[in-house]
Amino acid sequence: MKKLLTAVLLLPFMANSQVQDDATMIKKLSDEILRNGRAHELLYQLTKQIGGRLAGSPQSYKAEEWGRITLEKMGADKVYLQECKVPRWVRGGKDEAIITAVDATKTSRGLDVLALGNSLGNGKPVEAEVIAIADFDELEKRKAEVKGKIVFYNAGFDPTNVKPFISYGQTGIYRRTGASRAAKYGAVGILIRSMTESVANDPHTGSMSYNDSFPKIPALAAGPRDADQLWDLSKRSSVKMAITTYGHFLPDTIGHNVIGELKGSEFPDRIITIGGHLDSWDVNEGAHDDGAGVVHTIEVMRALKAIGYKPRHTIRFVLFANEENGMRGGNKYAEEAKAKGEKHVFALESDEGGFTPRGFGVTADKAQLAKIRSWMPLLEPYGTGEISEGGGGADINPLNKTFGIPIAGFLPDPQRYFDIHHARSDVFENVNKRELLLGAVNMAGLIYLIDKYGL
Amino acid sequence: MKKLLTAVLLLPFMANSQVQDDATMIKKLSDEILRNGRAHELLYQLTKQIGGRLAGSPQSYKAEEWGRITLEKMGADKVYLQECKVPRWVRGGKDEAIITAVDATKTSRGLDVLALGNSLGNGKPVEAEVIAIADFDELEKRKAEVKGKIVFYNAGFDPTNVKPFISYGQTGIYRRTGASRAAKYGAVGILIRSMTESVANDPHTGSMSYNDSFPKIPALAAGPRDADQLWDLSKRSSVKMAITTYGHFLPDTIGHNVIGELKGSEFPDRIITIGGHLDSWDVNEGAHDDGAGVVHTIEVMRALKAIGYKPRHTIRFVLFANEENGMRGGNKYAEEAKAKGEKHVFALESDEGGFTPRGFGVTADKAQLAKIRSWMPLLEPYGTGEISEGGGGADINPLNKTFGIPIAGFLPDPQRYFDIHHARSDVFENVNKRELLLGAVNMAGLIYLIDKYGL
Structure with missing residues (x-):
C-alpha cells in the first residue's frame, strides 16, 4: 500500500485509478508467474535435455525445434522461423597448454584452458617461450621481444569496479583483439587471463576475431588461478609453453530466429519485440547465457496469455540465433524488418543472466526515459x-540502429554473472528459480506498461 | 559523477564539499574492501576449519577463540569476552521418519528429516497414524481426530510474496509453536514442512519451544519435496509414520559475546554497535547464517583501520553468542550496557546472509529515518x-528496547536466503565473494556516516 501511495505521488500525469489498475495488473502477472511459472522447468529442458548449442551445431537445431514447439504450446498466436546464415565454428578437440619452468626445477604442468571462440588451431603443439604482459601498453613497449613467443595477457578485472560489466568493458578487448595485436609483432600464440573475478579456476571462452593482415595464431583463455600462478612464475623464471588447439570453421550454414507472436488488438502493425538468444557456447549449458533470456521471453508470453491480457500492439517473442560468435540472428531480424517496412516501437532483451532483478538499461530520448x-x-x-541510461542487447541493437526506436536491456544483479559467463559452470544448477521468475515478472510488467501507454 | 550530482541535490542541508568528502571516503572504504577484503578468507576459516557451532558445543568455543584472535589481528584497540549463560541442546543422533502407506501397496520409505532445535526425543521410535493438516485453522476444526496421531503441518511459503521474509513470518509459527498446539489435543509427535521455497529436498531445522502445560512430543522438519509427497500420499491413503529423535538438553553452560572496540576520539563514551552472531545450527557451516554477519562485522573494522579512519564515537564490533536457540548473547549485551550506565547511540546487525546488498531496515523516529x-x-x-521502516536484528533488538535507540539491519537480496537457511546447504561454497564484500562496503559506509553526523 505504501508503494502504491508512492506510485500515486510519482505519477502525476496519470489518474489514481489508472495507477491502481496498473498495480493490480502487474500484481496479477507477478502472482501468475510466481505461482505457475514455467521458466525454471523450461530452462531445465533447454540446458539438461539439449545442452550447449553453438550456432550450426546439432544441438542448435534441437533448440530451434524446442523453441518452436514451446512457443506454440505456451499459446503464441503464430510461430515461425526466420532463416539466416550462421558461421559454424567447432572446437575440434581438447584444448591444452603445458607450461615448463626454464630453471633448475624444470617444473611442468598443464593449465586449465579453453580456446577462444572463432580461434584457429591445427592440432599440432605450438611451443615457445612465454612473454607475460600486463596490458597493451606493455605490449607496445616490449614489441621487439614478442617475435616467436607466446604472449600471455594477464589483464584482469579491476575489483574496485562495483559494476563488473565495467571491468568486462575494460578487458574484453584482450579476448577480442589480443591475438592479432600480438601476431603483428610476430607472436606465435596467445593465452589470456579469463574475463572473471571468480575464486574458481574455470577458464572462460568467448568470441574473438582475427585481423586478416596478420597470421592467425592460436588463442586460449586460462583459468584465473592458473593465470595468477603463471604470472608469478614468469616473474621468477623463463617459462616455455606448449599449446594445442583444434578450432576451425566448417562452411557457413543455416540457422533461425524462432519467433512467436501475440497479435495486437488495436495496432496489429506496430511491433514490440522481446527476446533472448537461443545459442550458447559449446562448453556449458548456456543456462544464464542466455537460457535465462530465452525462458524469460517465453514466460512473459505465457503469463500475458494466462491472465487473459489482450495486447494493443503486436508483441513478438524472439529467440535469436547466433549471438555468441556472429550476431547474425539479430542483424537478420532488423534487416528483414526494414525490408518489409515493418513498424517497430520498442524492443527489450534479457541477456545478462537469470539473477535477482535490479533494473533496466534504456537507450531512448529524454522524454521516453522520463516516462519509463x-x-x-x-x-x-x-x-x-533502477533505470540506467544506455543499454539494450546485442540482438536488438540493430533495431535501434535501423529504426532509431527505444530499446532496453533487463538488468539483473550483475555480481555473479562473470563467475559463470562462458565457463563450464554456466549450468542449470547455478540458476535460482525465484530469481529467474522475478526477472520474468519485471519484464512482463515493463512490456505491459509499454503496450498500454506507448513511448 | 551523476550519482554525486544526485547526492548534492538530495542533501540540501549538507555543503557540496561535505558530500564530496563523504563520497570520497566511502569510495576509499569500497576500494579497500573490494581490493584487500579479508571477509571471504575469514569466512573460510570459520566455516571450514570450525564448522557448525551451536551454543555450548566444542566448536562454539573454538569460534569464540577464533573471533578474539581475529579481532585482535585485524586491529581492534581492545578485545574482550562478555560471559553469558547459554542453553546446551544436542541433537544426539540421526533423526529419522519412516512413512508407510496403509493400503494394498504397503509402500514404505524414509523421509529426509531434521529434529527441530530444542525439541526432545528419547531415541525410541514413536509410531502413529499421520494426520495431514494445512494450517492451524484446520487443526482446530479437526482437533477431535488428533489424539494418538502424528500431526503433519504442510504450511508452505506463499510463492506470491515477493519478499520471502513475509512468508517466513507467516509460517515460522508452525515450527516455533506447532508441537505444543498439537500436543494439547493429544498428538504424539509433529512433522512440519520446512520453511523454504527451495527446489531441493533439504530439511530445514530451527528453533522451537514447548508450552510446559502439554507433553513435550518429538518435532521434526521434512524436506519440501518429501512434504509434497507425504501430502499427496495422505490424500490417497492412510499413512503410518515412525519417527525417532534424540534431542536433549545438557545443563546450561557458559558462552561469550566476543567484542572488539575502536575507541572514539571525540565521544569515547558514546557507543555505536555493529554485529552478527557467532553461533549457528549444528547441521551446517552457518556460512550465510550468520558467518556472513560475523565477517561483515570484522571486515568493517579492518577497513576503517586500513584507511586510517579515526572514529568520533567508540565503535563496538560484537560477535554475539547463542542467537539461534536462546538469544542469551544479545540480551546479555543490553543488560550489561544498562547495568554499567553505558550511552548507546546506534546499532547495526547483519543477520540475513551474505547476498548482494539492497538496503537497510531501520527502526528509528521520523527525523532519524529521514536523515538516513x-x-x-x-x-x-x-x-x-532501499531504506525500509522497521528492522534491526535479534541480537540488537534488546538495545532498542532498553535504550530506545535507533537500530538497523543490513538487507541483502533475500531471494536465495531460505534455500539454505538452517539447512545442510548453508555452507561456504554458497557464499559469493563479491556479494559478501559488497555487504561490508555498504555497512562500512553507513557506520561512517552515522559516526560522522550522528542521528
Missing part, C-alpha cells in the same frame, strides 16, 4: 527500481 | 538504495 522512470514505482515492489 | 534516507545517494552506487 515515472513507471518505476509500479515495478519497484518486484525488484527493478 | 538522505544519505542513500551516497550508498546507492554500492547497492543499498
Whole structure:
C-alpha cells in the first residue's frame, strides 16, 4: 500500500485509478508467474535435455525445434522461423597448454584452458617461450621481444569496479583483439587471463576475431588461478609453453530466429519485440547465457496469455540465433524488418543472466526515459527500481540502429554473472528459480506498461 | 559523477564539499574492501576449519577463540569476552521418519528429516497414524481426530510474496509453536514442512519451544519435496509414520559475546554497535547464517583501520553468542550496557546472509529515518538504495528496547536466503565473494556516516 501511495505521488500525469489498475495488473502477472511459472522447468529442458548449442551445431537445431514447439504450446498466436546464415565454428578437440619452468626445477604442468571462440588451431603443439604482459601498453613497449613467443595477457578485472560489466568493458578487448595485436609483432600464440573475478579456476571462452593482415595464431583463455600462478612464475623464471588447439570453421550454414507472436488488438502493425538468444557456447549449458533470456521471453508470453491480457500492439517473442560468435540472428531480424517496412516501437532483451532483478538499461530520448522512470514505482515492489541510461542487447541493437526506436536491456544483479559467463559452470544448477521468475515478472510488467501507454 | 550530482541535490542541508568528502571516503572504504577484503578468507576459516557451532558445543568455543584472535589481528584497540549463560541442546543422533502407506501397496520409505532445535526425543521410535493438516485453522476444526496421531503441518511459503521474509513470518509459527498446539489435543509427535521455497529436498531445522502445560512430543522438519509427497500420499491413503529423535538438553553452560572496540576520539563514551552472531545450527557451516554477519562485522573494522579512519564515537564490533536457540548473547549485551550506565547511540546487525546488498531496515523516529534516507545517494552506487521502516536484528533488538535507540539491519537480496537457511546447504561454497564484500562496503559506509553526523 505504501508503494502504491508512492506510485500515486510519482505519477502525476496519470489518474489514481489508472495507477491502481496498473498495480493490480502487474500484481496479477507477478502472482501468475510466481505461482505457475514455467521458466525454471523450461530452462531445465533447454540446458539438461539439449545442452550447449553453438550456432550450426546439432544441438542448435534441437533448440530451434524446442523453441518452436514451446512457443506454440505456451499459446503464441503464430510461430515461425526466420532463416539466416550462421558461421559454424567447432572446437575440434581438447584444448591444452603445458607450461615448463626454464630453471633448475624444470617444473611442468598443464593449465586449465579453453580456446577462444572463432580461434584457429591445427592440432599440432605450438611451443615457445612465454612473454607475460600486463596490458597493451606493455605490449607496445616490449614489441621487439614478442617475435616467436607466446604472449600471455594477464589483464584482469579491476575489483574496485562495483559494476563488473565495467571491468568486462575494460578487458574484453584482450579476448577480442589480443591475438592479432600480438601476431603483428610476430607472436606465435596467445593465452589470456579469463574475463572473471571468480575464486574458481574455470577458464572462460568467448568470441574473438582475427585481423586478416596478420597470421592467425592460436588463442586460449586460462583459468584465473592458473593465470595468477603463471604470472608469478614468469616473474621468477623463463617459462616455455606448449599449446594445442583444434578450432576451425566448417562452411557457413543455416540457422533461425524462432519467433512467436501475440497479435495486437488495436495496432496489429506496430511491433514490440522481446527476446533472448537461443545459442550458447559449446562448453556449458548456456543456462544464464542466455537460457535465462530465452525462458524469460517465453514466460512473459505465457503469463500475458494466462491472465487473459489482450495486447494493443503486436508483441513478438524472439529467440535469436547466433549471438555468441556472429550476431547474425539479430542483424537478420532488423534487416528483414526494414525490408518489409515493418513498424517497430520498442524492443527489450534479457541477456545478462537469470539473477535477482535490479533494473533496466534504456537507450531512448529524454522524454521516453522520463516516462519509463515515472513507471518505476509500479515495478519497484518486484525488484527493478533502477533505470540506467544506455543499454539494450546485442540482438536488438540493430533495431535501434535501423529504426532509431527505444530499446532496453533487463538488468539483473550483475555480481555473479562473470563467475559463470562462458565457463563450464554456466549450468542449470547455478540458476535460482525465484530469481529467474522475478526477472520474468519485471519484464512482463515493463512490456505491459509499454503496450498500454506507448513511448 | 551523476550519482554525486544526485547526492548534492538530495542533501540540501549538507555543503557540496561535505558530500564530496563523504563520497570520497566511502569510495576509499569500497576500494579497500573490494581490493584487500579479508571477509571471504575469514569466512573460510570459520566455516571450514570450525564448522557448525551451536551454543555450548566444542566448536562454539573454538569460534569464540577464533573471533578474539581475529579481532585482535585485524586491529581492534581492545578485545574482550562478555560471559553469558547459554542453553546446551544436542541433537544426539540421526533423526529419522519412516512413512508407510496403509493400503494394498504397503509402500514404505524414509523421509529426509531434521529434529527441530530444542525439541526432545528419547531415541525410541514413536509410531502413529499421520494426520495431514494445512494450517492451524484446520487443526482446530479437526482437533477431535488428533489424539494418538502424528500431526503433519504442510504450511508452505506463499510463492506470491515477493519478499520471502513475509512468508517466513507467516509460517515460522508452525515450527516455533506447532508441537505444543498439537500436543494439547493429544498428538504424539509433529512433522512440519520446512520453511523454504527451495527446489531441493533439504530439511530445514530451527528453533522451537514447548508450552510446559502439554507433553513435550518429538518435532521434526521434512524436506519440501518429501512434504509434497507425504501430502499427496495422505490424500490417497492412510499413512503410518515412525519417527525417532534424540534431542536433549545438557545443563546450561557458559558462552561469550566476543567484542572488539575502536575507541572514539571525540565521544569515547558514546557507543555505536555493529554485529552478527557467532553461533549457528549444528547441521551446517552457518556460512550465510550468520558467518556472513560475523565477517561483515570484522571486515568493517579492518577497513576503517586500513584507511586510517579515526572514529568520533567508540565503535563496538560484537560477535554475539547463542542467537539461534536462546538469544542469551544479545540480551546479555543490553543488560550489561544498562547495568554499567553505558550511552548507546546506534546499532547495526547483519543477520540475513551474505547476498548482494539492497538496503537497510531501520527502526528509528521520523527525523532519524529521514536523515538516513538522505544519505542513500551516497550508498546507492554500492547497492543499498532501499531504506525500509522497521528492522534491526535479534541480537540488537534488546538495545532498542532498553535504550530506545535507533537500530538497523543490513538487507541483502533475500531471494536465495531460505534455500539454505538452517539447512545442510548453508555452507561456504554458497557464499559469493563479491556479494559478501559488497555487504561490508555498504555497512562500512553507513557506520561512517552515522559516526560522522550522528542521528
